[in-house]
Amino acid sequence: MMKDITMGQYYPEKSILHDLDPRMKIVLLFFYMILIFFVKTFYGFLFIAIITYLMIKGSHLPVRLFLKSLRPVLVIISFTLFLHAFFTKGGEVLLALGPVTVESAGLVTGLFMTLRLMILVITTSLLTLTTSPIALTDGIEYLLSPLKKVGVPAHELAMMMTISLRFIPILILESDKIMKAQLARGADFNRGNVVERARNMVPLIVPLFVSAFRRADELATAMEARGYRGGEGRTRLNILRLSPRDFHALTFVALVFVLVLATGL
Amino acid sequence: MLLQVKNLTHIYMPGSPYEHRALYNVNLEVHQGDFLGLIGRTGSGKTTLVQHLNGLLKPTQGTVLFKDRDLYGEQKVDWREIRQKIGLVFQYPEEQLFGETVFEDVAFGPRKLGLGEEMVQLRVKKALEMVNLDYNNFKGRSPFNLSRGEMRRVAMAGVLSMEPEILVMDEPSSGLDPRGRKMLLEQVKQFHRQSGITVIFVSHNMEEVALLANRLAVMEGGQIVLEGSPREVFTEAEKLISIGLGIPQVTRLMLELKNKGKQVKADIFSVEEARREIIKLFEEKQGDRS
Ligand SMILES: Nc1ncnc2c1ncn2[C@@H]1O[C@H](COP(=O)(O)OP(=O)(O)OP(=O)(O)O)[C@@H](O)[C@H]1O
Ligand SMILES: [Mg+2]
Numbered sequence: 134m135m136k137d138i139t140m141g142q143y144y145p146e147k148s149i150l151h152d153l154d155p156r157m158k159i160v161l162l163f164f165y166m167i168l169i170f171f172v173k174t175f176y177g178f179l180f181i182a183i184i185t186y187l188m189i190k191g192s193h194l195p196v197r198l199f200l201k202s203l204r205p206v207l208v209i210i211s212f213t214l215f216l217h218a219f220f221t222k223g224g225e226v227l228l229a230l231g232p233v234t235v236e237s238a239g240l241v242t243g244l245f246m247t248l249r250l251m252i253l254v255i256t257t258s259l260l261t262l263t264t265s266p267i268a269l270t271d272g273i274e275y276l277l278s279p280l281k282k283v284g285v286p287a288h289e290l291a292m293m294m295t296i297s298l299r300f301i302p303i304l305i306l307e308s309d310k311i312m313k314a315q316l317a318r319g320a321d322f323n324r325g326n327v328v329e330r331a332r333n334m335v336p337l338i339v340p341l342f343v344s345a346f347r348r349a350d351e352l353a354t355a356m357e358a359r360g361y362r363g364g365e366g367r368t369r370l371n372i373l374r375l376s377p378r379d380f381h382a383l384t385f386v387a388l389v390f391v392l393v394l395a396t397g398l
Numbered sequence: 399m400l401l402q403v404k405n406l407t408h409i410y411m412p413g414s415p416y417e418h419r420a421l422y423n424v425n426l427e428v429h430q431g432d433f434l435g436l437i438g439r440t441g442s443g444k445t446t447l448v449q450h451l452n453g454l455l456k457p458t459q460g461t462v463l464f465k466d467r468d469l470y471g472e473q474k475v476d477w478r479e480i481r482q483k484i485g486l487v488f489q490y491p492e493e494q495l496f497g498e499t500v501f502e503d504v505a506f507g508p509r510k511l512g513l514g515e516e517m518v519q520l521r522v523k524k525a526l527e528m529v530n531l532d533y534n535n536f537k538g539r540s541p542f543n544l545s546r547g548e549m550r551r552v553a554m555a556g557v558l559s560m561e562p563e564i565l566v567m568d569e570p571s572s573g574l575d576p577r578g579r580k581m582l583l584e585q586v587k588q589f590h591r592q593s594g595i596t597v598i599f600v601s602h603n604m605e606e607v608a609l610l611a612n613r614l615a616v617m618e619g620g621q622i623v624l625e626g627s628p629r630e631v632f633t634e635a636e637k638l639i640s641i642g643l644g645i646p647q648v649t650r651l652m653l654e655l656k657n658k659g660k661q662v663k664a665d666i667f668s669v670e671e672a673r674r675e676i677i678k679l680f681e682e683k684q685g686d687r688s
Contacts, residue, residue, distance in 0.1 A: 145415055313454040314494040317486040318556055319478060319510035336506065339496035343542070 148193040155272030157379040177398030202258035217243025266298035288364025401428040405460035435607030438617030485562030491553030501537040507560040525559035547578035608667035
């Protein structure tokens with residue numbers, strides 16, 4: 134019922150992108166995003182689209198996964214296009230309906246903005262689809278750790294993220310199960326007006342909360358029982374190490390970056 | 399024929415790396431008044447199978463017939479009606495309680511059927527009695543302050559209050575202590591006898607189903623590998639042991655006695671029967687001597 138959530142879901146596969154160091158992936162994603170906002174011409178977008186496509190190919194994941202990741206942001210994307218098309222002025226008047234006009238500058242900015250958003254979402258899914266949640270939070274913790282000096286609880290933040298990410302699929306499965314159980318007892322989740330629908334959710338929400346609290350409680354006990362006391366003095370089993378391929382990836386993105394800036398694409 | 403499962407195959411998450419074939423070409427028949435024991439190890443597909451009986455999962459292939467009506471055919475099915483007639487008690491049903499009081503929780507089903515308040519009360523009372531909970535004592539209590547065994551019985555009452563024609567119970571006794579388990583089995587046996595309701599009882603414990611069921615279906619790796627009366631099924635002791643299920647201890651004892659050349663019946667599932675059989679054996683021996 135709720136299995137169609139791709140964003141933020143790890144998709145195991147054998148590929149160079151899966152093997153990259155998570156820290157490198159996060160940093161490169163960051164720079165790639167900045168780069169996208171430097172691109173200002175159609176050729177530039179064509180170039181970036183090709184590069185993005187190559188990276189998708191490099192991940193060995195089916196393209197449809199990335200298209201699916203666009204679905205939740207479709208509304209925002211179309212809204213952006215719509216706003217720019219009608220409210221950004223300049224250039225030729227392409228369409229005039231009384232006082233309302235669509236001008237070429239607006240259409241172009243709108244299109245560029247939509248393309249940017251789409252590439253942004255796709256590259257972000259590229260990160261989350263090829264990186265396991267554990268590796269991802271590990272990477273974030275490393276990258277945030279310099280901020281510990283100014284009092285940012287990097288380890289605790291990362292641990293919270295790991296746990297929440299770990300719990301999402303569990304809670305999805307759990308709500309699926311409870312929903313089925315209540316359906317078996319005659320519940321109906323898609324009938325009636327808004328108020329009725331909200332009321333119909335009670336048999337789903339209450340057991341879900343009860344179990345979520347119970348799970349959280351059990352997890353806390355289990356962690357304490359194993360001597361967990363926060364990040365202080367904690368060592369790790371898998372130490373992240375940069376390998377040559379991480380530097381190859383870095384070089385690749387750097388080249389793309391320089392190429393775009395140098396040619397003014 | 400009350401219920402018929404035909405060539406049922408179910409694949410979880412097809413087309414993803416997590417794709418998993420949980421059922422493969424399953425055929426099963428359930429007759430009016432049957433007490434069918436569905437046994438299998440953990441992960442053998444029992445839950446997946448029973449969730450196809452009332453439309454909670456859709457088959458990848460094959461279908462289910464209920465009173466000769468094709469549940470997954472061309473014609474649209476009113477699932478609420480089917481779910482009332484085929485009551486399904488989930489594995490760990492106590493985790494689905496939500497009512498403020500036991501009464502409210504059990505009344506959920508009957509209210510959804512659109513019954514009047516008087517009728518609802520009657521149904522709740524009857525259902526609680528069926529699971530041996532005192533109506534006056536329990537109706538006002540919060541379901542969250544009960545023992546696990548009591549919670550489970552409340553959840554069962556929640557399904558029984560819809561007065562289903564078939565009661566499907568998914569591992570109703572797992573996680574209960576031996577006494578709670580025994581009490582629950584007694585109750586199930588009792589209301590099966592009294593109301594003649596058809597029961598499908600899922601379990602991975604041979605001992606308990608052997609005593610209750612008149613038919614057994616053994617699952618392994620998403621398929622039904624053995625089917626028949628307990629007598630027939632237990633003659634395949636080796637096969638059962640090889641799939642990690644085993645046979646009831648008393649049955650095993652009797653089988654071994656028989657293999658040693660003693661004149662005993664081997665198709666015995668309860669200690670009481672075994673006791674009688676062994677005493678008979680000794681008496682015969684003494685008779686021979688004198
Ligand atoms: N939602 C799901 N998604 C993917 N695979 C699943 C899902 N539910 C069950 N499975 C898999 O299908 C197989 C059969 O599961 P099922 O729950 O039917 O087993 P079971 O016989 O009821 O086991 P148990 O005795 O533990 O309840 C298992 O291997 C399980 O891992
Ligand atoms: Mg199960």
